[in-house]
Amino acid sequence: MPDHHSYQDPFYGWTTPKAISLCLHKLKECSSSLPVEAIKKLILMSEAKILNEQTSTSSLEFLTKLSKKYSISIEHLIVIFNGFVHVLRLALKPPAAFLKPEIFKDDLRDLKFSEAIIEEFHNILFGPKRDQLYNVAQERDRPRLSFLQTFDWNLDVTLTTASLSRCIEPLLFFQFRTTDNRNLTFEVPIKKFNELRYNTALLLKEMEEVDGKQALKLLET
Template structure:
């Protein structure tokens, strides 16, 4: 694990994301837009992160700004989208990996004004930092289909005089997942017992690892 004190990469990566690049250019083209309106767009960006989707009220505000300051709605959307990208990317690494001064330097490299940088800084290093970070991590984590139904049957074939050997019983498992897939497989009793044993062994080893003092120190 890298020491966070040696973390020097820009929070947005080595290539400027297109959404941020377009945002910076749109800000230059919208010189008639006062800073109070830009500040409002940054606040709306934070709201979108928390609620995932642009609300109708946000679109209303963008429309009113467009009419009031004679700025095209397309330009405002580019600015708004770029602000959302800045916040999302800055929330990717844990707080310990993103230093205040480094964050400001990265934004200066992107050609944002000092006023805008300060507004972003207040959001990313303010009281809602943990809440925003948790929302992003929960939303962006990989998601696998969940188990919807589970059935099993024991398939036993009785021996007869015509059979020269005993046929081993089979366990038939049938699953239905939340992505509407039906899965089924057969397992001999012997193999199923091996699975039970290895699962129990794995759980025991996980408990032992969880109790290691070194891992507890890392968590703190």
């Protein structure tokens, strides 16, 4: 069976992220003093971090307790915890159907994670909260554009007088206010505004025609 790396990139990319490299380094340093059960708790806490679940104690308080219990630097534990969160976030970026369990395990083995850690990550990403985790991650990472909050317009007309030799063309003033508190203002002559209306209507008509042709092709097949 061919190596999946020959046709699919690792979930973390071709370069190991710095957060994960530091996490692996600190895990190696603490291997003799940090038991597997404590590491599993850190991974479970990273899952709660992704889901934004409210826990009885904050992440920092929990890390402080582990630091005192096992006589490990709090800085080391923060680096390890941050690396675990990073692994989950990267694994949740592709669509749920794209990352297969065995491929995910192989990628973690390439990173030199222990089998106990790999199994714990596997249980989280492919366990009962799988859909919830992916939905939370996709909602957080999707592009967010500002929305139109208010729209005002005004017509400015200058009437001819005895001192003017010609009639000044009316102007339309538009002002938009977006949800990110930006104010956008522009002006356009009536003639140009009518051109915009015409071209918009023409574009919509052409889109309807293309859509209709596509529907006919689907019916033929």
